[in-house]
Amino acid sequence: MKVYVDADACPVKDIIIEEAGKKSVHVVLVTSISHFSLKEYPDWVETIYVDTGADAADYRIMKLAKKEDIVVTQDYGLASLALAKGCYVLHHKGFTYTNDNIDQLLQSRYLSAKERRSGKHSKGPKALTEEDRQKFLELFRKYLSGKN
DSSP states (O other), rough: EEEEEOOOOTTTHHHHHHHHHHHHOOEEEEEEGGGOOOOOOOOOEEEEEEETTTTHHHHHHHHOOOOOEEOOSSSHHHHHHHHHHTOOOOOOOOEETTTHHHHHHHHHHHHHHHHHHTTTTOOOOOOOHHHHHHHHHHHHHHTTTTTT
16 A cells, blocks of 8 residues: 655645554655655655646556555545545545545536636635644544554
């Protein structure tokens, strides 16, 4: 098992790295070259830089991920692709993408984009709370332990 992180805007990278290290699970951070960093990570963490294109990180993750790997993303499109590949897909707010909820999530994304194109302004996503971080931590531990 590996953990693939859509890392450009992932606010729980620290949790992922710490918890995966406790279980000796390899973490792959996939991020745009525009977010290049000299930050050093532990041995179990690999950083892959991709072009700045809109879906470059998504394509790389899908190329690398295998069945039963964990993918962490807030991108519903990537989540849908990863589910089809048999991956476990987690959102940083502490919920699991499933075949039962992905269609509704994609539909809501489509409707929101349609409203924005028509000139309506929507609020952005709510800020990550400490409760969200705790929910993600508990969920991530569960998947790392294979108790999903």
